[in-house]
Amino acid sequence: MFPRFYPPAATNCSSCREMGYIVRPRGEFAQAEICACVPECTRCGGSGRMVIERDGSRQIGRCRCQKLPDRIRIFNTARIPARHARSSFVNFEISDASVIRAFGEAQKWVSEYTPGEENKGMIFWGMVGRGKTHLLVATLRSLVFTHGVQVRFVEFSRLLSTLKEGYSTGRSDTSLLTELSTIPVLGVDELGKGRLSEWELTIIDEVVSRRYNAMGTLLGSTNYRPADPTGAPPPNLAKPEFERQTLGDRVGWRVFSRLKQMSMFVQTRGQDYRTSARSISHARLTTVPNENAG
Ligand SMILES: [Zn+2]
Numbered sequence: 134m135f136p137r138f139y140p141p142a143a144t145n146c147s148s149c150r151e152m153g154y155i156v157r158p159r160g161e162f163a164q165a166e167i168c169a170c171v172p173e174c175t176r177c178g179g180s181g182r183m184v185i186e187r188d189g190s191r192q193i194g195r196c197r198c199q200k201l202p203d204r205i206r207i208f209n210t211a212r213i214p215a216r217h218a219r220s221s222f223v224n225f226e227i228s229d230a231s232v233i234r235a236f237g238e239a240q241k242w243v244s245e246y247t248p249g250e251e252n253k254g255m256i257f258w259g260m261v262g263r264g265k266t267h268l269l270v271a272t273l274r275s276l277v278f279t280h281g282v283q284v285r286f287v288e289f290s291r292l293l294s295t296l297k298e299g300y301s302t303g304r305s306d307t308s309l310l311t312e313l314s315t316i317p318v319l320g321v322d323e324l325g326k327g328r329l330s331e332w333e334l335t336i337i338d339e340v341v342s343r344r345y346n347a348m349g350t351l352l353g354s355t356n357y358r359p360a361d362p363t364g365a366p367p368p369n370l371a372k373p374e375f376e377r378q379t380l381g382d383r384v385g386w387r388v389f390s391r392l393k394q395m396s397m398f399v400q401t402r403g404q405d406y407r408t409s410a411r412s413i414s415h416a417r418l419t420t421v422p423n424e425n426a427g
């Protein structure tokens with residue numbers, strides 16, 4: 134069941150699955166647009182404005198057909214990479230029980246999210262290739278279309294290199310830092326990835342602390358076990374990283390304890406999602422939260 138945006142998408146539209154919008158890779162990012170099946174609004178004739186009688190006077194207001202274009206605009210600023218344009222709850226493939234659990238947690242989290250209030254975040258963790266990034270992107274996408282909340286996707290190592298570039302060229306990139314600190318929902322992919330210098334840890338600390346103080350919501354994914362620092366040495370190539378170090382080892386006490394306060398950790402374990410996706414049941418469940426509600 135998908136309650137729809139207004140005007141409703143065509144029944145049985147195979148392009149948008151009656152959601153009214155489609156998402157495509159365009160350039161570097163995933164971009165949404167209104168599906169061609171959505172008819173012109175008959176209430177406002179497509180102008181988006183309506184005359185409203187209020188307290189005996191006539192005012193110009195926005196037509197409800199503007200809700201979908203509004204949410205599409207928000208989605209198109211999320212900077213979701215083009216390669217994840219198709220990642221949604223609707224096409225998430227389920228491989229085993231713990232992945233089903235993670236999938237269910239993500240959907241529940243979206244349905245319980247309350248705009249304008251403090252919302253505890255969620256970090257998906259597990260070994261490489263367990264659909265973590267798909268779940269992260271699907272959660273961000275669903276948040277936008279369900280609640281109209283502003284979100285931003287950023288890859289951890291990319292975040293660090295961008296900030297570093299800003300500093301090294303003399304303009305400490307405070308606008309980017311401020312943006313990342315104040316966006317209502319930030320999704321960080323591959324938390325803890327890479328060989329982290331002291332400087333990088335300081336920057337992560339700053340972003341996380343500022344978000345913590347601003348009561349922003351943090352979503353994320355990581356290959357590392359969410360446990361306190363163990364003092365294990367940095368990974369070498371002979372052994373998989375996740376077997377040795379914890380997320381605490383990667384980001385340090387201070388950042389890790391903040392992450393624990395700000396987010397819950399959801400494990401995605403199971404078969405390798407990238408190689409076994411064909412052999413498993415499809416996740417088009419009736420429990421998919423409807424992205425068009427609200
Ligand atoms: Zn359509």
Ligand SMILES: [Zn+2]
Pocket residue numbers: 174175176177178179180181182196197198199
């Ligand atoms: Zn209208």
